[in-house]
Amino acid sequence: MNTTEVEQQVLDAAEALFYEHGVQAVGMDRIRSASGVSLKRLYQCFPSKDTLVEACLRRRDRRWRGALADHVELRPADRDRPLAVFDWLYEWFTEPDFRGCAFINAFGEMGTGSPAVVDAVRDHKAEVRGYLLGLVRAAGAEAPERLADQLAVLVDGAITTAAITGEPDAACRARDAAAVLLAPAG
Amino acid sequence: MNTTEVEQQVLDAAEALFYEHGVQAVGMDRIRSASGVSLKRLYQCFPSKDTLVEACLRRRDRRWRGALADHVELRPADRDRPLAVFDWLYEWFTEPDFRGCAFINAFGEMGTGSPAVVDAVRDHKAEVRGYLLGLVRAAGAEAPERLADQLAVLVDGAITTAAITGEPDAACRARDAAAVLLAPAG
């Protein structure tokens, strides 16, 4: 089997297990069983658990932002697109295995002690914030930098609130708030 | 030494260690060393690590909300009080050991697998949301239920954003957003 195929298989299994149970609660043996890749090959692809965690996060970042962009760009009008972010969040929140933001979870769990993971989390949040900035700029909003920061706060707040309450409605509340912020003059 | 004194000593040490390093990364031996309480006494007070974690969260909930309320109630005018929440958050974010929301961190780390912890986290968030509802009601805002939800999302988003970026400014952005939501007519 191809090396990149094996890597994807490992990343698939590891990402799902890490997301569901947390990083520390999942051992390498369990990733071996779930992926069907032997420990030897596993450590050939990822020389330590830390690098595997970071690789999971970086791949998830690309996939997550890709899926968000795909959904947002279905809206033809630039003015609708910032709000479409929250519609996409709502759909995500209703998925049965939704368990919050993998990056926030990893940050809270690893925090100090794993600089590579912290970097991956920071990079993800910076990329998301940059994407939101592009959306509000294209929408012609005033003070786009500040608005992008506010939308980023609403996105993170909606994710954590939805995860903890178990209700996807947080996306609607955040969307309502975003609509007010986008059109302050009413 | 009094039993409640010992319990407080254990909770002090455990809460600080859990918050700094995460729950799973801190062993009972480390809590023994930090608190100066023997393992025997420790297990007499808290029959398992899980109950200790839950006790830490429940005590922290009371302290956290108490400190918030103390700060907010310095404002004489009801209309200023919802925004004072975000001023208090800013001060919290600038503390050197700030590392995000202990409840969100615990939820992300334990998630499935510890119902008692999940309950404590849900209860905390519900209490905070209820407190915000009281504030916006006293401020005479329209649609207080929806507004309380929105402020709760802003609070959680500000906490996580500040933790990950390492900058307390998220509190200011959230405060600006809250001000717009509180006075939609301009």
Add this chain to the structure above:
DNA sequence: TAGCCTAGAGAACGAACGTTCTCTTCGCTA
């Protein structure tokens, strides 16, 4: 002083962790 309860110090337990090593099998080349 003698006996008893409590508590401290820390060893001990079985399990699980991340990581490495051994043994075997198998496909390839000469």
Add this chain to the structure above:
DNA sequence: TAGCGAAGAGAACGTTCGTTCTCTAGGCTA
């Protein structure tokens, strides 16, 4: 067919985990 390198299966390594147990010391009552 003989020999070689790669890889799978899983045992083994040393460590750490949550929890319990042992041993000892010291303060109480009679």
